[in-house]
Amino acid sequence: MIDIKQLSFKWHKKQAIPTLAIPTLTIEQGEQVFLYGPSGAGKSTLLSLLAGINKADSGTLTLLNTDINQLTNSQRDKFRADHIGYIFQNFNLLPYLSPLENVMLGCQFSAQRKQKALHKSSTLAAEASRLLSALGITHELQTKAVAELSIGQQQRVAAARAFIGSPEIIIADEPTSALDTNNREAFIKLLFAQAQFANSSLVFVSHDQSLRHLFQRTLSLMALQEVSNASV
Numbered sequence: 001m002i003d004i005k006q007l008s009f010k011w012h013k014k015q016a017i018p019t020l021a022i023p024t025l026t027i028e029q030g031e032q033v034f035l036y037g038p039s040g041a042g043k044s045t046l047l048s049l050l051a052g053i054n055k056a057d058s059g060t061l062t063l064l065n066t067d068i069n070q071l072t073n074s075q076r077d078k079f080r081a082d083h084i085g086y087i088f089q090n091f092n093l094l095p096y097l098s099p100l101e102n103v104m105l106g107c108q109f110s111a112q113r114k115q116k117a118l119h120k121s122s123t124l125a126a127e128a129s130r131l132l133s134a135l136g137i138t139h140e141l142q143t144k145a146v147a148e149l150s151i152g153q154q155q156r157v158a159a160a161r162a163f164i165g166s167p168e169i170i171i172a173d174e175p176t177s178a179l180d181t182n183n184r185e186a187f188i189k190l191l192f193a194q195a196q197f198a199n200s201s202l203v204f205v206s207h208d209q210s211l212r213h214l215f216q217r218t219l220s221l222m223a224l225q226e227v228s229n230a231s232v
């Protein structure tokens, strides 16, 4: 599903030490992984490589049997649109659009995801509404402007947008940092339910280690890289 081998990435080519050096990592289809590490460890950098936003300097990063390091920029953009749902730390919603419109935008760049959404419901709007309801956004809220929603509600909209069209990989970058502990756990459980329903793998990044017990598997980014340092 996700398979990394000898991955190395530097933000600046003159850096002596790579920002990230991961000798090996495999994440199976449907796995729910909690990735943690201190600030500056490279969590967001790794997510940007997984999402094909940036390209590794060396090594292989195979997602769904495709080494995305071998793709051109536009091929990586298409791959991301088809196969990856991304929940951003700041949600990246369009505030003047409604939750329904924001969620439908999740299919905007992918005919494949649109088709998958239309297998689940008769229209894209119906599928967006189904997902929003499953994530706790009532019908009444679904047509308001997103800017009128609370942070916790916006976060649920961002999650519904990531899940529309059942992408195989869901990436969540610190999506719970604005919530209190009870709401964090409740939100993560909603994510799990949706990920299981779609059989998506979930890679969830956080500093907050109190959340790790909820996940099937936890990965320390520092430990992943120590293996690399030890093997040099």
Ligand SMILES: Nc1ncnc2c1ncn2[C@@H]1O[C@H](COP(=O)(O)OP(=O)(O)OP(=O)(O)O)[C@@H](O)[C@H]1O
Pocket (backbone or CB within 6 Å): 011, 012, 019, 037, 038, 039, 040, 041, 042, 043, 044, 045, 046, 207
């Ligand atoms: N766009 C960029 N250009 C240059 N260097 C960057 C860029 N983004 C991150 N870095 C550097 O890469 C390293 C890893 O940063 P990254 O944001 O991946 O860490 P993180 O673990 O996600 O941190 P945090 O938990 O604080 O968000 C840091 O030293 C950072 O300064």
